[in-house]
Amino acid sequence: MEVLRNPKREDWTGLTQRPLFDLTQLFSVVQPILENVKQRGDVALFEYEEKFDKAQLTTLEVTPAEVEEAVALVEPALKEALQVAHRNIASFHEAQRPQSLVVETCPGVRCEQHTVAIEKVGLYVPGGTAPLLSTVLMLGIPAQIAGCRTVVLCTPPNAEGKINPAILYAASLCGIDKIYKVGGAQAIAAMAYGTETVPAVHKIFGPGNQYVMAAKQLVALSQVAIDMPAGPSEVEVFCDATCVPQFVAADLLSQAEHGVDSQVILVCTNESTLTEILEALEEQLVNLPRKEIAEKALQNSKAILFDTVEQGVEFTNSYGPEHLILSVEGYRDLAPLMPHAGSIFLGNYSSESAGDYASGTNHTLPTKGWVRSYSSLSLSSFMRSYTVQELTPEGVVAIGTAVETMADAEQLFAHKHAMTLRLQSLSK
Amino acid sequence: MEVLRNPKREDWTGLTQRPLFDLTQLFSVVQPILENVKQRGDVALFEYEEKFDKAQLTTLEVTPAEVEEAVALVEPALKEALQVAHRNIASFHEAQRPQSLVVETCPGVRCEQHTVAIEKVGLYVPGGTAPLLSTVLMLGIPAQIAGCRTVVLCTPPNAEGKINPAILYAASLCGIDKIYKVGGAQAIAAMAYGTETVPAVHKIFGPGNQYVMAAKQLVALSQVAIDMPAGPSEVEVFCDATCVPQFVAADLLSQAEHGVDSQVILVCTNESTLTEILEALEEQLVNLPRKEIAEKALQNSKAILFDTVEQGVEFTNSYGPEHLILSVEGYRDLAPLMPHAGSIFLGNYSSESAGDYASGTNHTLPTKGWVRSYSSLSLSSFMRSYTVQELTPEGVVAIGTAVETMADAEQLFAHKHAMTLRLQSLSK
Numbered sequence: 037m038e039v040l041r042n043p044k045r046e047d048w049t050g051l052t053q054r055p056l057f058d059l060t061q062l063f064s065v066v067q068p069i070l071e072n073v074k075q076r077g078d079v080a081l082f083e084y085e086e087k088f089d090k091a092q093l094t095t096l097e098v099t100p101a102e103v104e105e106a107v108a109l110v111e112p113a114l115k116e117a118l119q120v121a122h123r124n125i126a127s128f129h130e131a132q133r134p135q136s137l138v139v140e141t142c143p144g145v146r147c148e149q150h151t152v153a154i155e156k157v158g159l160y161v162p163g164g165t166a167p168l169l170s171t172v173l174m175l176g177i178p179a180q181i182a183g184c185r186t187v188v189l190c191t192p193p194n195a196e197g198k199i200n201p202a203i204l205y206a207a208s209l210c211g212i213d214k215i216y217k218v219g220g221a222q223a224i225a226a227m228a229y230g231t232e233t234v235p236a237v238h239k240i241f242g243p244g245n246q247y248v249m250a251a252k253q254l255v256a257l258s259q260v261a262i263d264m265p266a267g268p269s270e271v272e273v274f275c276d277a278t279c280v281p282q283f284v285a286a287d288l289l290s291q292a293e294h295g296v297d298s299q300v301i302l303v304c305t306n307e308s309t310l311t312e313i314l315e316a317l318e319e320q321l322v323n324l325p326r327k328e329i330a331e332k333a334l335q336n337s338k339a340i341l342f343d344t345v346e347q348g349v350e351f352t353n354s355y356g357p358e359h360l361i362l363s364v365e366g367y368r369d370l371a372p373l374m375p376h377a378g379s380i381f382l383g384n385y386s387s388e389s390a391g392d393y394a395s396g397t398n399h400t401l402p403t404k405g406w407v408r409s410y411s412s413l414s415l416s417s418f419m420r421s422y423t424v425q426e427l428t429p430e431g432v433v434a435i436g437t438a439v440e441t442m443a444d445a446e447q448l449f450a451h452k453h454a455m456t457l458r459l460q461s462l463s464k
Numbered sequence: 465m466e467v468l469r470n471p472k473r474e475d476w477t478g479l480t481q482r483p484l485f486d487l488t489q490l491f492s493v494v495q496p497i498l499e500n501v502k503q504r505g506d507v508a509l510f511e512y513e514e515k516f517d518k519a520q521l522t523t524l525e526v527t528p529a530e531v532e533e534a535v536a537l538v539e540p541a542l543k544e545a546l547q548v549a550h551r552n553i554a555s556f557h558e559a560q561r562p563q564s565l566v567v568e569t570c571p572g573v574r575c576e577q578h579t580v581a582i583e584k585v586g587l588y589v590p591g592g593t594a595p596l597l598s599t600v601l602m603l604g605i606p607a608q609i610a611g612c613r614t615v616v617l618c619t620p621p622n623a624e625g626k627i628n629p630a631i632l633y634a635a636s637l638c639g640i641d642k643i644y645k646v647g648g649a650q651a652i653a654a655m656a657y658g659t660e661t662v663p664a665v666h667k668i669f670g671p672g673n674q675y676v677m678a679a680k681q682l683v684a685l686s687q688v689a690i691d692m693p694a695g696p697s698e699v700e701v702f703c704d705a706t707c708v709p710q711f712v713a714a715d716l717l718s719q720a721e722h723g724v725d726s727q728v729i730l731v732c733t734n735e736s737t738l739t740e741i742l743e744a745l746e747e748q749l750v751n752l753p754r755k756e757i758a759e760k761a762l763q764n765s766k767a768i769l770f771d772t773v774e775q776g777v778e779f780t781n782s783y784g785p786e787h788l789i790l791s792v793e794g795y796r797d798l799a800p801l802m803p804h805a806g807s808i809f810l811g812n813y814s815s816e817s818a819g820d821y822a823s824g825t826n827h828t829l830p831t832k833g834w835v836r837s838y839s840s841l842s843l844s845s846f847m848r849s850y851t852v853q854e855l856t857p858e859g860v861v862a863i864g865t866a867v868e869t870m871a872d873a874e875q876l877f878a879h880k881h882a883m884t885l886r887l888q889s890l891s892k
């Protein structure tokens with residue numbers, strides 16, 4: 037890690053810069069895939085699965101027998117872990133259930149706000165070397181609690197045409213029974229447009245590589261909603277002499293092992309603590325199976341020493357990290373000063389991995405500075421709100437003139453007339 | 465209006481189809497404008513304002529003196545109307561203020577959800593023949609209640625370089641003091657990238673023509689969030705013999721006068737009522753100043769007669785209108801069966817114009833079927849939520865093994881190690 041001491045304010049933008057993607061190039065790769073799936077449906081999916089995942093499939097949908105077989109294969113310890121995680125995630129998301137709202141804004145004018153589940157949602161779970169079973173829970177549980185009527189899950193199969201048993205077990209815990217062996221941009225296309233086998237949905241969720249991300253952004257222009265734009269995962273650890281250097285080093289490595297483009301930033305207000313953390317980092321790195329990935333990620337990472345906590349707070353707000361770990365004295369008072377984060381981890385015992393898997397919070401969080409405008413994934417991401425209003429004759433009298441006057445000023449005379457007729461009917 | 469009797473289920477998709485826009489063509493027009501403003505800032509804005517709005521400006525920002533002058537020019541009746549609307553809109557949106565959430569998901573694991581205002585928001589208010597003062601209130605009031613620190617308003621000037629006084633008065637009611645004379649795609653670019661004069665924001669709100677919409681979608685790919693995709697305004701009136709035909713006709717015309725591409729659908733379960741509505745429509749159309757626009761919109765509109773209320777409900781759900789007026793017996797019981805609408809107006813006295821201006825609900829609503837995945841604009845559109853968590857040693861013991869096991873299954877060993885170290889520190 038590059039170590040910087042009290043970097044000047046004008047250098048902060050450079051320090052917090054995220055990798056840039058060439059969206060135009062990504063779109064040009066992805067657009068033909070979307071178009072092909074839209075036009076040719078399942079046939080295109082079979083072709084892409086053979087090309088990209090080396091899987092010669094005869095069917096796309098996972099059968100109940102396959103799920104049953106998978107459930108039997110998952111080790112009891114992993115089943116138990118997934119159940120613990122499921123219970124905590126469900127408990128936190130269940131508490132987010134919104135209330136209907138009824139307000140009489142003035143006599144006879146009743147305004148309401150109600151929330152309902154989005155009917156059909158699609159969950160994308162990436163493949164690759166490791167099965168992202170936690171992602172299944174993080175997307176599947178709020179979909180289930182929201183009451184989405186159709187929950188579709190797409191995930192790429194391996195070369196044998198199989199899906200990791202733990203993925204299927206996690207899906208079954210969330211009551212998901214529409215699971216398809218499709219990955220990449222073609223999976224996003226399938227859920228956006230629908231094919232003979234894969235149902236079209238109204239909103240698509242889930243992480244993925246640059247191509248999946250680009251596909252989500254393209255279908256969001258005209259077809260379906262998406263959860264949020266995405267980029268490489270990020271962590272900032274903000275610490276002082278009260279932290280445990282070994283814990284901090286482990287948290288930094290948790291982020292670094294995700295990928296070579298992972299963003300890792302250490303902010304520290306104590307020089308000897310910083311040195312201890314860097315030493316612990318070297319020690320722990322040696323034994324890490326994903327050592328090469330983590331090393332590359334750390335080469336682009338910064339350790340920043342600030343003289344004051346205030347500077348650290350200001351820097352953190354200027355960065356806006358996905359994950360923010362506060363192992364610093366007075367973290368309870370400091371946390372509200374740094375709301376520009378996807379999820380904040382307080383004290384020495386809240387490892388990022390706690391929230392990644394099992395504490396109950398959602399691990400689907402905005403990256404790349406999108407924390408300034410996007411919410412972290414929550415129950416409300418799977419719901420939509422709408423309004424209802426009812427005016428009585430008294431209500432018409434209360435606001436009728438205001439409506440007429442404003443409609444008049446906007447030169448929308450039919451709008452005015454609709455109110456005039458009602459006012460007239462009451463003055464007869 | 466074309467009258468249809470009990471159209472077959474397979475014809476519904478055709479009946480509810482929205483006009484298609486050629487996004488690729490729109491993007492190719494808008495992209496160079498965005499690029500130019502991004503590169504050349506204010507200079508580009510001055511050039512575009514001269515080209516598109518015929519305004520030779522020397523400054524872009526509206527001065528306090530201009531606002532003061534404008535406030536003096538607005539008629540007292542309009543001021544009073546705007547104050548009534550402001551009070552009701554504020555009252556309904558104030559009631560939407562979210563609560564923080566604290567859940568102990570298991571002993572020693574505390575998960576929280578907090579909500580804060582988006583720091584910098586941009587509001588776009590279209591120009592044209594009529595000043596959209598209601599839009600200023602609908603966007604400015606929730607921004608103010610949310611507590612957004614910077615609220616930027618862009619609206620095109622007229623050829624004299626002036627902004628309608630009522631717009632400036634409405635803005636001052638919402639405490640907006642950063643107002644810029646910029647319209648169209650160039651305004652969206654200015655708020656997305658920032659210029660010497662116009663501050664960059666984190667989220668852009670507001671209606672506009674196809675070019676504004678395309679510009680919003682393009683900047684949303686990489687730069688800022690936007691409120692929602694948009695299309696021409698829509699209304700469905702669902703009525704039976706209990707409605708007042710003159711009111712229904714007036715409501716249909718309110719929508720039709722918006723533009724030639726406005727979507728107007730009438731669903732009725734009573735043949736003679738339908739005939740009365742169509743007669744009233746003809747009568748009212750004669751005296752409408754925007755008659756030509758309304759007539760063209762009505763040519764593309766449908767009046768549909770269904771034998772049963774059930775068919776009407778099913779059809780309404782298949783359409784998913786922006787505005788849904790229920791002038792039908794038992795509307796209170798029926799409304800929850802048709803949640804796929806942006807805003808629902810109940811009974812004979814709730815004209816769409818009531819909600820457009822002054823009842824308190826927001827008039828910024830999803831169109832084009834986006835009601836299936838997007839919420840109607842609300843206070844939460846101007847806020848973002850994030851999570852916080854704190855584990856005690858007891859919490860680490862409670863979920864530590866689950867975290868280790870899941871991280872192991874995902875082959876993320878640094879994630880596992882971060883928890884193992886904490887567990888080990890407690891067993892010493």
